[in-house]
Amino acid sequence: MDKHQVAEVLDEVGTLLELRGENPFKCRAYHAAARLLDGLAGELQPMLESGELARLKGIGEALTLKITELVKTGRLAYYEELRAQFPPGLFDMLGIPGLGPKRVKVIYEKLGIATIGELEYACRENRLVTLDGFGARSQQKVLEGIERIRRNRGRFLFSFAEAESIELHRLIRAHPDVLRSAVAGSVRRRKETTKDIDIVVSAERASGIMEAFTKLPLVETVTGHGETKSSAVLRSGIAADLRVVRDAEFPYALHHLTGSKEHNVAMRARAQRLGLKMNEYGLFRGEELVPCKDEEGLFAALGLDFIPPELREDLGEITGAEARKLPRLVERKDLRGVLHVHSRWSDGIGEIEELARAARKLGYEYLGLTDHSQSAGYANGLSVDRVQAQWREIEAVNARLLTEGLGMVILKGIESDILRDGSLDYPDEVLEGFDLIVGSVHSLFGMPEAEMTARIVKALANPYLTILGHPTGRLLLGRDGYSVDLLRVIDAAAEHGKAIELNANPQRLDLDWRFVRQARERGAKIAIDPDAHTPDGLADVDFGVGTARKGWLEAGDVVNSLNKAEFLAWIAARKTKR
């Protein structure tokens, strides 16, 4: 069993213990261990043998034994014993807002309900209200929750949530009582998907702002309405929370509501070690407030460098900030080139020249045009003849741009299918003619992991390939990526000096940021690519930059932060290896 499978089992053990009503700190220990393993670099087996794993904070004697059992045998007797006590449908029920382990347990034990379907039926039959602690309101909320899960599984793409949060923030900020305000939560942290929007506001009086929020035309239903916190579901279907605090409390509240929860827990534990207490209203020594005028001041008061929101996942950022060793995160303006762009030659809708001018307007110096290769019949992929025709057009456009002194050059690229056996989609003499080759898997997604990994590793070893495109093929909220051993892929990319794509399309954001960080640590370069199919699509790069920052990348880790001359030299260096 690999670490992710082990983590999944431990996480479920934690949840099962919650259902059983065990000591919450014991449950937390399992969840924490699962998270720890998920974020681990390297394999479990050697770390177990060397004792390295047992030395990790949060892994003690009991967990070491259980992890060992899982790695060695692929099973865990303790887990199976627990799982036999509860039907699997209870896990789905935990996804309904308002239902936690305690109430799910009651529903199961008193009514014998074990699936969401049965629960829905029971609500309609008015049976939930018979339980202690449940009433008509709870029953109605459960029904609404089930409906919401059915509608959209309760999560939204970052691109959607960001746009909604900007609009909502604009409306709230316009209220005359608002002093300071910000979008917080997972949107501020630039998570790839998000459940809701969090907005935090400071004001001397909260009531007027609360009232105005709940009456916004954008708001469909108000799900909570307190003195300082209100919740609503917007017409677009996404939920939003508004929190109002006094102005002196704003930095603490902004930090608190930005999260992540795990980051906050670790920060409060740090405060406690320093003899302080931290909550959303302040940082306190005894009764006395430690004044901070902004988030920078708050981090400084805890002996830390400022931690950019993207890094706040409790994955080492606090230790990094303490040691003054956080990376200087890449920004959009660091990027000099835009790669992986489709034109009307395959399945895009822009002319080559139009795309080049749009890219220049966004500040880029070079554009890697990469239409689909000949196997991609579905996307009007380029035959060898059409490749050569396209090269002639690129040369003509480049000549025009040069005369104009526009400072933009188009590179002759291709998005070549990686075929079943790991080879690229043209004979070598054609591949030789490209400046840039993005290799992507577009077929046979169902391959077993070992085969898929070998297929991709072989493509990375091909001297003609420049960049591995969307390395898992996932579609967020749509389809899981194909099975592939990403660490082996990353190592192969590092070994052959190839870049791995961070596909910036908001539905992909593939490579995932957790692995972006692994790539950086293992010495593989990243290319932040829009995979644009229209001139407007070039702007998707912004989403990729957010994900890159979440993966701790600096400009130096990103190949398209090289200027034109440097990038051409990087490409040329790859060619000489042929």
Add this chain to the structure above:
DNA sequence: GCCGTTTTCGGCCCGACTGTTTTCAGTCG
């Protein structure tokens, strides 16, 4: 279940809101 420069036992982050209750448990972030 984990952890320890006060501790090997007794802590473990903290508060708002809801719904159902007469004082609070459960959920959520």
